[in-house]
Amino acid sequence: MDKSVNVFVCANLVMAYCWLVARLPCAAETLRADGFLVEPGGKGLNVAVGTRRLGAEVSALVGVGRDSGGRCLRDLFAAEGISTELVFDFDTPSGHGAGLIGANGENLIAVYPGANDRLEASHAILSQAAIAAADLVYGQFETSLGVLWECFRRARRDGVRTALNPSPWQPTAPQLLALCDILIVNEVEAQGLIGCGDLVQDTLMGCLAQVRGHVADFFRTWSGELLVLTLGSRGALAFPRAGNCVAAPAYPVTALDSIGAGDAFAAGLLYGLGAGIPLPDALDQANACGAFMAAHRGVLSALPTAELLRDFRRGLAAVQTTTSLP
Template sequence: MIVIKEQRITVVGSLNMDLVVMVERMPRRGETIHGRQLHTIPGGKGANQAIGCAKLGAQVSMIGAVGSDAFGDKLIERLEACSVSTEAIVRAGDISTGTASITHTPEDNSIVIVSGANLRCSSELVDTYRDRIGSADTLLVQLEIPLASVRRALEWARRSGVRTILNPAPAVPLSRDLTQLVDFISPNETEFEILSGTTWDDEESLAQAMRQWEYEFGARVLITRGDKGCSYLEGDELYTISAPNVQVIDTTGAGDAFNAAFSVAVSQGMSIREAISFAVQAASFSVTRFGAQDGMPVWEEVLSITSTGT
């Protein structure tokens, strides 16, 4: 029996209904191809990460918005079934619930988001539920809601001394005054290229880009690298926690599983290396199941996966 300390995590973020089309390969530009199946699955980076945290034993509250429609009903039902508090999720009557159209192949996926009611996750909504942020151990945010709302949530967290984690997806260039409100930022490789405006050819040039970004923007960078694992700096040295080999079924929720697990682990008091290793294991387990939320592991499942570091 694994005993963990329950932590309070507040997620300010998106709720989407994922419309997943299964195909053998990605269509080329202008090409029409046949799909194999269509799945309608609760999602959104915010909701996925909230459920991921809850399944790992955290006490989770979510701030967000859905439409007054069937998709919104299903999203809230799903969160409540996973023990996520939905009292700070509002229902918008003038706009539909957000959607994500996902094209899924055996190797990869691409995603197109229609924000919908996520645009109603406003700064005013964040202000209304600021007590949910101030009473948390960790605030977890993404970029599928208005940037002004992300900033407001980070500001409330900083005032209260709450740890902050930003998953910058979908990536946009960020200002220094915003990133200085962030303790940890977790882009994937493509997102870090957008954030930093740089590319790299090898590990040393990646390390240099990370050093420069951390120096200029303040937040500590954790770069998720798919089956390569996660890279981070300890001092000036680049370290990579490698991902274990697993049978991949669906990579859609891997990044969300990483962010949820890292948030829980660091809130538990693990070292950064331990928390990253735990998060890499969680992400690796998540890809062995279909569906982002269904793929989120519980604590024992994370520990059943082994990762290595260099």
């Protein structure tokens, strides 16, 4: 990949407090935790750092409090080589989150948005130069919807492709979908977006058979170019408006912690698409990023560099077969 990649992220900060437990508790049950982790996170932050570690130039628009969380984010950006020019301070606490992580990698999470919700359309206007310079603008729903809308409007005006992960899921306005070129959804988000119901099939091809008709119906009402569906341990499906569906099986790893795996996937996909590599290769790279993270504890500490990802993929390449289907 010789082409330089420039990504603009509508980011967010969530100071993550994670407890490691043998299993997830039932309602009203108290469990003793076996471990405890604290680190900066958030869907947008994870994608910003993930794409940066893969080699992209990254601009990140984020709101923080005038507190230890805000200072932590600035230190992180300085260490990762991400400009703090678009980090805005507010007299509101930084975002915080609490997560319980079971031994099998399953999790429960609650998030307080804090300063993330203080961003407004005016902050997108201040980000105009960075948006116009990007290959892709990425958004998610842990930031202010007002700033997200304005960033996407400005990207569309300047001919910059947009990618949205509508997570945490909420019904998405048709006007916002009309500004999206690429949608990245998991099973829960797919149920809400395309109405496919629970994906009960155990295999990637079984899931494809279940969702294909719903995807075709969705494309009749959506003007975008690419819908990507992540399916955890089964893999991922990509549906381009023009061209064949791509099915990429998951990398066979033992999941230790699934928090952030979807963000790592998005980072790998964005970098691949921004670099102009073929969709099957970009989807396989995204799967590798998600698998690498799931196989390690933590979130930011588990986002791979380009070198780590290359070694990881090389070690498992013999079992990967990405398929293009009519």
